[in-house]
Amino acid sequence: MSTRLLPIYLEEHPTDSFRRQLAELQLLGGRSIDWLEPVQIGRAPGIDADAVIVPDMSGVAYRSLAEFQALTLPILVVTSEFGTVSMWDWEIRDYLRRRGVETVAPTSLQEFHDVCRALGVKTRLASGRMLAYQDNLGAGKQPDIFKRFYWWEDECVQDLQRTFGVTVEHRSYKELVARADSIPEQRVEDELQRVSAGVPMDHALVRRARMEALRLKLALDDELDETPGVIAAGINCLNESATARTTPCLAWNLLFEERGLIWGCEADLTSMITQYITWESLRTPAIMTNLYPFLMGDAALKHEKIPYFPTVDEPQNHILTAHCGFVGVIPQSWATEWTLRPRVLEIVDPLAHMIDGRIPEGDLTVVKITSTMDSFVVTPAVLTNYEQYENSDCLNGAVLRVEDGYRFEEHLASHHAVLAVGDIQRRLDVIGPVLGLQMVRI
Template sequence: MRAKIVAVRFESTDIKEFDRIYDVLRELYKNEAEFLDPVLMGNPLPEADAVLLPVMAVDVYTKIDRIRQAVNIPIIVITTVFGVSLMFDWESVAYLKSKGLEVYNPHSMELAKTIFKAFALKREMKKQKFLIFQDTPGDGLIPEQFKIFYWWNDECTRDIKEKFGITIVRKPYIDLCNKAKAISDEAARIEVKRWNFHNQVPYERPLLASVKLFMALRDEVDTEGNVAGCGVNCLNEAYDSDTTPCLAWNLLYQDRGVMWVCEGDTSSLMTQYLIGSTIDSAILTTNIYPFLSGMPALSHEKIQEFPRVSDPDDHALLVHCGYFGCMPQKGTSKWVLRPPVLSWLVGENSTAVDAEVDKGPLTLCKLHSTFGSIMIEKAVLEEYVQYPGSDCRNGGLIRVADGYRLMERIYSHHVIVATGKRSNQIKAVAQVFHINVDE
């Protein structure tokens, strides 16, 4: 996906200077943007995602009415051969914003690439789908939990379509499971040879079952077409499958670039797809357990106490199905396929992913149920903690700025985790999609 960008030149602009900067920018961002033929300010614009201003001019002030009349799409100001905006242009950028124009002036190439990707994604989303497999989302093995989850509601499905253009296609989970079971062991063994991943599953059966599920999912994705994300009601409908989809998600992402989500959570999938498609970082969905949540969290993870730290109110555990979170191998410092932790629920023939990323800055985020705002939380991954025999075999210990504020404003028990300091990039993505930021 590349954004469609049209460069616009002011009448007073030196053409040689315009061409000099524009030629460099086209080369710097050739992977993120398709650059259309330049246009003189005031002339009709071609169909594009945004306007690029490679050179600013006094016309910004003297001909603002003409600019407002001519430009009805967002403006990106990048006015140097370094791929960022010039500091002397900040005043004119602020002026354009004060006149009601939507303007972006990235201070880094990383941020500029995110902005270009966001505009491309906004256009492409309108023809994309999420493919979700489920049969009885509100019932199943643990209905006391799943009945209260918002993502099963028709309102959630409708709002995703209205806000982003993505269509959610739902198919029977049992049919997918039966299709996977019908694949021969020999075909699965051949498929395994294509891949390189470290596994500590003691028997062949769980590995073959996971690969068969991947093969069935891949076929469904190819048949449906335009699938950007997938999910199954894996925990609550585990009785339909002889495995878990953890490995299948990893392989599907590597093979087809399709995003995944645990438990069929379309709200989290929407967040993960939005951020994972525009920001170059490792990304995953997991559960968050602030220490302030107390005994319900400890009981759920079957642990006696949280890790001992000097400021417990500002700490939390990140753990899902026994480990840090189900994520693809890309961007991880450790990735191992292990036997399941929740075997009482998903069966001994299942698998789980034990993955880690480097310690250091993380950025947590989650779209609100209404999709009108996004929560952003800066955090630091301090350690990995292990509780043998519990449901937290290898969780992430994180520190946040203010645990009480986090508890007041948290949107969900599911959070999306991006490695690094990504708040400025997430804010830019939110601006492109006209989503409010709750930081």
Template sequence: MRTILLPLYFTEANERENGERRQQLAVLKELYGDEAEFLPEQALGTEIPGIVDALLFPQLIGAIFSHKAELAAIRIPIVVLTSSFGTVEMWDWEIVSYLRLQLKLNVFTPYNVDLAKVILRSLAAKKLMQGGVNFLMFQDEPGEGMQAYIFKRFYWWEAECTRFIEDAFGIKILYQSWKGVNERAREIPDQDATALWEQWTVPTEDLPRESVIKAVKLYLAIKEVIDKTGNVYGVGGNCLNESFHSDTTPCLAWNWIFEHDRLIWACEGDTVTLISKFILYSGLKRPMMMTNIYPFLVGMAALKHEGIDTFPDIDDPDNHALGVHCGYFGFAPQSFCTHWVMRPKALAIVNDHAVVIDCRIKTGPVTMAKLQSDMKGLTIIEAEIEDYVQYPGSDCRNGALIRYKNKSGHRVMEELSSHHAIIIQGDITHELVQMAKVYGFTTRIV
């Protein structure tokens, strides 16, 4: 998955400038060869092949101001990487301002290598989705099962939401039976599951062997459907609401599907989270996970759901939240975490043999980001994980204590589009803004 770049040059360039440009292209190919395919360079004004994702200026010179007509005809993004360090030269800001303001061109000017990689990877992911990829979701009659009074409210199960996602990004969401894949899991021989477990063992605590084997079998059954379907880049299942169909939960499956199959996952049949996470991870390549967000401002409505009496006693509670999902912080793959262990289930609504992941990511800066319901905007919440808090015997046995960076608790209450939040490691608003520019998203920064 690489972006196809077409380098452009100016016929007015002299011999020295031509030599400098060729040297710069060699630097860029070395720096960004994993993220981009570089086509042979062409003169500005020549026909642009249809396969090109973005135009590249490895060099800018004053002659550009005499090419207004050719530039105005450009309909694809432009990336400016003109310094010997693989970034934009500050001397080019005059030209970039001209291209953006007077010619209304979509120009990217990354000022560090990591930011350039985010832009290039995002361009590639956008192209990949437009080419038609599959996202697989296991469910049968969502909303009608466990805790229907909660689950029947969720927009992600509406046909309209599915249509918005597919139309916006060119993907297909394919639905398969959660009941059926669990029935198939029960048919898989114990020895097949045991063999895979011995090969891919993960840390566990207090888990009976039978529970482990059931979790492995579910992975094998899901993987069969993925392989049969083909071209799958993301997968999820209605694991809680329709838990009565299953002897376990797909937590181990989601871990292995990412760690070994490199596919994005989502819990609870949430397709908005799935597409958000695919877009975010494809561009950022940073640790991220989904959890439920419980702002302290919600008060008893949150406390009752988690089975706890009080929030942590801290200063500035209005600007804090708990991150809790399925009894613990939430699911994340092992490689994203500082602590990761598979335990017996915490929630009452799942099978007695169900498993759950107790994990932590690094404390410190995080950024929450999620697509808005119309698939045209990205909400960004700047925050920090301060600590982890434990309430034994509750549905918050190990949750994250999250502080909003900008004392924005009341604004967060207005801007949240879901209780499902995607938490990304690091203070990365600047990267998310550039990614949003690739997709044409508006951004709301809280």
């Protein structure tokens, strides 16, 4: 879906400089932007668009305050031929800001593209759908843990609908597995032959385990074919692990690579929306995992069945991240290393599997939406190395370093967090206003 931008001019008629700059922006924007017919600023209210864009400023802006205040859409100021705001327009932006008119002004061509993608994300969310497969949260393998999570609450579903317009549809995990079991053996065999060459699999992952994994993937394929507008899907795969002989990890990998579907481990709706917004707006890998700050001590060590944290300087500022035995569900196209392996956690069926993957070491950003749905908590971090513990629930985990571990732990939104590759703090700041989100650094 293209982003619809409405160019506005301030004078009574378009000037030559307006026409020149608009032509430059149309070249820079590429095919992802649907440029509407330009209008004078006073005629912009009421026109259906994702945002208005001002390609050319002048002193007329000071005398058009009422017209700017009447605009209800995000206002982009992109007044240089490089896809950025012009330095000469800082004064006008400050004038408008101090009188209640906020504008979005990219400082690089990348930021211009980020904002345009974010506007498209906002539009898609309003008509999008998220699927959550679950049956009985209170009767699973670990109900004492899972019944604490906000993403299971009706309030969370209502907040997502109210804030973004996205529809959350709960479906039966048992019915999905029954559908998978009914898929003809030959179809599963054909799928195994199709994917085997491109999906590295541990030799210890037996044939039946591979077939069960692909049965579930094909059942999800069929459900997605029947359901328009699905942007993300998740399964309560741990707490209700007795429902299936497999886990959805391979399915999520293949469905992302083939369809662009965002996944949600444990059907975590808040992780799904965070991943979707981050990936679709910024096109930087964004995976979900569990956070185990070294400050948590024995509580974290016991849960992961590991004897100690790695030896590091300033242990209070370090976090071990792991999920289901490895770092988390990482799509192949995002990974520096990737292998499908047999299950690690005893809670899942012996035929289950997990992805052993890595994302690049170096700068990354820890990000997660808050329960109020109006902000992301954002933390710059560095992925320093990977740690392996034999005979544990952390066969390969990632170690992160943050600036202030105490503040980090105190202000976390959840034990589930999204790791986005690169330092994307500024990029998140730029897209926040068009999505109605604040970026709160911790």
